[in-house]
Amino acid sequence: MNENFNYKMKLTDEQAAILNGSKGETMAKVMKTLVLYGDAFNAEKMVPVTSEKGHLVTSFGLKVMKPVHDLMDALIEGGALSAQKFSVDPKPLDPNVPSDFLKNFVFNKFMYSVQDKYDAQLEKLGLIDKNSYTCTCYMDEVGNKPNKGDVLSWAESSAVVYANSVLGAKCNRNSGIIELFGSIVGCVPYFGLLTDEGRKATWVVEVKTSKKPEAQILGSAIGMKVMEDVPYVKGLDKWLGTELDGDTCAYLKDFGAATASNGAVGLYHIENLTPEAVEQGEDLVVDGAKTYVIDDAELERVKASYPVMWKDKNAAPKLCFVGCPHLSFNQLVEWTENVSAELKKNGLKKVSVPTVFTAAPGVIEKFNATPFAAKLKATGVVLSYICPLMYMNNPLAKSMAVITNSNKLRTYTTSRYYTSDEILSIITKEVK
């Protein structure tokens, strides 16, 4: 089958047999793709995927992604199903999110017209369950949290950088499809962030700000500077402390998502805080590493560089998204308290801009079982499991003045970035 295929990697007998068709033509093609992928990085071998579960990036039944859907059909027909259960990124549609007739028509009849079919494909391939749609699969409420040292075959840039950096798992910045292939054959090429050498920092980032830096801007600045390299961040423990508690993990989730979307960071180390930095300290930094100093002025410069893509740059916001990546339970509670308090202070009952908070289905379920749910509902904020990015990826949304505190959402859409404090102020004040 692939007998004449020349490759450099050393495969085990079993892996070579799969490549040569012992488990059928489709599995052979899956293995061949992984071998080509690994050969591009001179990977010496494949290593087993050791995590219990996988995570896929492709959750959207976009009609235009027909090549992917055809490939999924080929996998299913060829019996090449995932050897591990997996979660997947958030759904692109939620009827609770503000919309209108035209948007609904475009979403349901044109863009996401094959969503149901695609959901069925995911179920056949190995989706955990119908509540497994989120970009923050590592939340306790979701239950796909790898152990330190686990080798993963995941995609979703924000989840990969979190798993590597905060959890100490090992995963390359795999692309959609490749991550599924690794889960199917149960092995991935050994290179990059799977190796000790690849996890060393080639940048030292010195944080010298006068206050706790906004996670989304700090991450953006670092991503734009180091691109796909590994940064070792000094000075941030002054603001975050040395314990990975809920608030700190939420900060690092948002920080990491910005590093990964504004650049291509797959792993960062925070001095005295993240697992490998605590264990190895500056031994993680390679000789000759470059230095990037971040102070208040640098953060201001980076924020001012974001283009405003609205046609009318002075337009009143029509929609606000908070939760890209999905909010943690603690973040949801904090936002609820803050919005309620600000509305009361300003003599308002409801938010002045239609606002959507997004979180994983499991987090929403937990939140809805608390008194905070009614409190949030009273403010007029909608709580959804949707992917804001997918919601925004259409020409109708492009003409809307959407605001967000997510640098990832800003990067991929026409939404306008504001800090969390600015967002809170905008949505809780009367529109003039």
Add this chain to the structure above:
Amino acid sequence: MKQFKGRPVVAGKCTAPALVSHGGFNTLASFQGALQFGDLPIIGNKYKQTECDDQNNKDLYRKPMLNKALCLPQTIGSTTGGMILYCANVLGKCPSCLLFSEHIDSLAAAGAAISAVWSESPMPVVDCLGQEFLDYVKDGMTIDVAEDGTVTVR
């Protein structure tokens, strides 16, 4: 005229005009408009030539990428990147080739590998061409790519 020797990640031949991104190429942000709306008559005219939709890429924003020799350091951004490249390839909305000055990144490598195995006509991909390549090549220059990874810029 100048020649550069790179590494063929996906071997192939082509001749095309250059299109140069000096910064990281955000695959999802760049292709999303063309892939989603390129075939929608009312909205899609501006995307017919796979115009780059990445507002943060000052070199490429709104420039057509279809049938161009895309010269870039690496790709960045969402991990849908490789899958997007594969779709663009199958749907005939991709550049003629991808020419990386640096070592190919994991997302682009995935797109190249998936296209090579699962599509009928994968585009040539060459990496490790060096910073000098990216400094020398300019938009519109003619590029010839050879099977062995030799890239001629004229």
